[in-house]
Amino acid sequence: MFHTTPIPVTPRRRFLGALALLGMVTWTQGALAQAATQPSIKAVASFSILGDLVRQVGGDRVALDVLVGPGSDAHVFQPTPAQARLVGQAQVVFSVGLGFEGWMNRLLKTAGYKGQQVVVSKGIKPLKEGAHENRKTGHQHGHDHGETDPHAWQNVHNAKVFVKNIADGLCKADATGCDHYRGNASAYTAQLEALDAEIRAAWATIPLAQRKVITSHDAFGYYAHAYGVKFLAPQGVSTESEASAKGVAQLVRQIKQEQIKALFVENISDPRLIEQIGRETGVKPAGELYSDSLSDANGPAPTYLAMMKLNTSALTQAVQGQ
Incomplete structure (x- = not known):
């Protein structure tokens, strides 16, 4: 029969044990915090202005790729195979609609996209080209948007509609984060209302x-x-x-x-x-x-x-x- 001699618990051993336990707790808390900040869904936005609005609503829950980056022209954009792969991997794709992204349907088809598509201009009454009495300059159309003016974001009221549609789309794609998206959308909408008032005051x-x-x-x-x-x-x-x-x-x-x-x-x-x-x-x-x-x-x-x-x-x- 074997007899074991108890190992004396010295103050040093108590200290090392407590240190190890503290390290495990700290590591666990860090891992949980990292998991909490990891993006929950992958999204794609068609161009830079829309990408900013999606980021304002999505925050750190959304990993976002923007197809037409800052300084680039979405009118003449030609998607690359790498961008088609990004679209294919996304859970939600955001576009303006109104004929702005004439290449979007082809891209979705090429990518074999099966996820959710959110057209953020839904609910906006589009202007017809020239309906705002801007100009009659006799320009000649190439491959343009037809009669509908797609630049709806230039009216801040329409940007608020975009934000609501973005929040709805993210809630549908990630129901767990819906309160997060609604809260961000509400706070950003207040900033948009202040911006609209600022623009009106500047012209008054x-x-x-x-x-x-x-x-x-x-x-x-x-x-x-x-x-x-x-x-x-x-x-x-x-x-x-x-x-x-x-x-x-x-x-x-x-x-x-x-x-x-x-x-x-x-x-x-x-x-x-x-x-x-x-x-x-x-x-x-x-x-x-x-x-x-x-x-x-x-x-x-x-x-x-x-x-x-x-x-x-x-x-x-x-x-x-x-």
């Missing part, structure tokens, strides 16, 4: 007759409709539409006759046409507007809120000749 003191702006393509119809500004553009609602010589000449005459002071290039557009119009009218371009894309993280418009504030500041200063 400027006479309607003075609110005339020239831009590269017809991307600001919803802004015009919401905030009482007249935009004229040599191109239509798509950057793929071509400006006709007759239309440009007509626009040059109008700028001279109406003494329009605000002439802008867009961050996604070739500036040469606007620079030509500037030379012919003697109006110096007032800067750059962000129409269909955010800037990168280090630029002046890395978020939707920043973009709308930047555009409004540039526009209101330019129409006043500042």
Whole structure:
């Protein structure tokens, strides 16, 4: 029969045992915290502005890929095989609709996508091209959006609709996180309401007759409709539409006759046409507007809120000749 001698429990052994137990507790807490912050679902957004809105609602529960990144033009986007694979792996894909992403259906088919598709413009009454009385410049259409103007995000009220639809889509894809998504959407909607009030206040003191702006393509119809500004553009609602010589000449005459002071290039557009119009009218371009894309993280418009504030500041200063 074997006899064992009890190992004496010394203060040192007690200390080491307590230290080991503390380490296990700390590791467990760290693992739980890491699990809590791990994204729950994979999502894809069509372009940078929509990507920002999805991030505001999804927070750290959503691993998001954006197909058309900052500074790129969604009108002429051509998806790569790698992006098709990203779409195929996603649980939810967000797009604007209204004809903006003419390539989306082909991409979903190529990717064999079986997940949830959320069209964030659902519930928005679309504007028809030219319905906002922006301009009649005789531009010639290439592969553009037809009669519907897809740039609905330029009216902040529509961005609130986007946010609601994003929250609904995320709740459907990840019911466990629904309270998280609803809370984020509510907080961000309050910021959008404050932004809308800020934009209206910025224009309030400027006479309607003075609110005339020239831009590269017809991307600001919803802004015009919401905030009482007249935009004229040599191109239509798509950057793929071509400006006709007759239309440009007509626009040059109008700028001279109406003494329009605000002439802008867009961050996604070739500036040469606007620079030509500037030379012919003697109006110096007032800067750059962000129409269909955010800037990168280090630029002046890395978020939707920043973009709308930047555009409004540039526009209101330019129409006043500042």
